[in-house]
Amino acid sequence: MPEKPEVITVCKTLEKQILGKKIVDCHVYWDNIIVGKTNEFEEKIKGQTIEAMTTRGKWLVFFLSQDALLIHLRMEGRFYFRKMGEERSKHEHVVFVFENQEEMRFHDVRKFGKMMLVPKQDVFSLRPLNELGYEFDDPMLTEEYLLDKWQKKRLPIKSVLLDQSIIAGIGNIYDDEILFLSHISPFQRANTLTREEATLIIKNTRIVLEKAIQMGGTTIKSFESSEGVHGLFQNELAIHGRKNGICPVCGNRIEVTKIGGRGTYYCPFCQIEKKEAA
Numbered sequence: 224m225p226e227k228p229e230v231i232t233v234c235k236t237l238e239k240q241i242l243g244k245k246i247v248d249c250h251v252y253w254d255n256i257i258v259g260k261t262n263e264f265e266e267k268i269k270g271q272t273i274e275a276m277t278t279r280g281k282w283l284v285f286f287l288s289q290d291a292l293l294i295h296l297r298m299e300g301r302f303y304f305r306k307m308g309e310e311r312s313k314h315e316h317v318v319f320v321f322e323n324q325e326e327m328r329f330h331d332v333r334k335f336g337k338m339m340l341v342p343k344q345d346v347f348s349l350r351p352l353n354e355l356g357y358e359f360d361d362p363m364l365t366e367e368y369l370l371d372k373w374q375k376k377r378l379p380i381k382s383v384l385l386d387q388s389i390i391a392g393i394g395n396i397y398d399d400e401i402l403f404l405s406h407i408s409p410f411q412r413a414n415t416l417t418r419e420e421a422t423l424i425i426k427n428t429r430i431v432l433e434k435a436i437q438m439g440g441t442t443i444k445s446f447e448s449s450e451g452v453h454g455l456f457q458n459e460l461a462i463h464g465r466k467n468g469i470c471p472v473c474g475n476r477i478e479v480t481k482i483g484g485r486g487t488y489y490c491p492f493c494q495i496e497k498k499e500a501a
């Protein structure tokens with residue numbers, strides 16, 4: 224699933240292709256992708272120009288003439304550009320037609336993607352964006368903030384880092400990387416983490432995400448930002464999906480397990496779970 228660096232890569236890629244373009248028509252072929260009424264979505268978006276783009280958490284935010292269009296790629300959502308009239312593949316579920324007869328098509332094999340229109344001026348203070356926690360690079364993301372959010376969380380830190388209402392944008396891959404670099408066991412309960420460990424998590428979250436953003440994200444089977452656009456961060460992953468199964472720090476075998484249903488890679492020697500204080 225695309226995480227913050229991949230969503231930023233998609234945003235930058237699309238910006239080059241669609242900024243300033245007017246949407247003259249829109250066709251939705253799979254209703255469940257649209258939050259709200261499909262025909263209202265199709266009608267409302269017609270005639271609006273794409274004026275600016277940004278990201279919030281894992282959402283793409285398109286500022287249109289009147290509304291903000293929010294798109295969540297979820298598992299495998301991606302965009303393809305086609306000439307008007309070119310045959311539509313069965314996985315292209317939403318088609319945006321531009322004035323120049325070019326089409327931007329939302330391609331989503333798993334059909335988990337989501338799109339919605341929100342009043343532009345209130346986009347950050349309305350659902351779903353107002354439910355998100357701080358971005359990784361927000362100066363408000365501090366040790367105090369995390370310790371406060373974690374104090375009642377008895378879940379493993381692996382699961383808690385995926386909670387978008389605390390830090391927005393971390394997904395399964397970067398979660399493993401951040402914990403490995405921090406020498407923290409993914410099983411460690413969030414409420415047992417110390418201030419020093421919170422400091423390490425903030426520091427390593429910034430290091431991992433910034434580097435991944437610079438490299439255009441991670442290209443994995445389910446992610447490709449747009450045709451022909453591939454990230455390179457997969458070559459930098461220290462622990463998640465590591466092919467030889469050997470920890471790059473201590474040389475012992477990496478463990479692969481599931482935590483909260485999510486595939487988790489960790490080194491049982493470098494990331495030792497601390498016993499809870501009595």
Ligand SMILES: [Zn+2]
Pocket residue numbers: 470471472473474475490491492493494
């Ligand atoms: Zn190790």
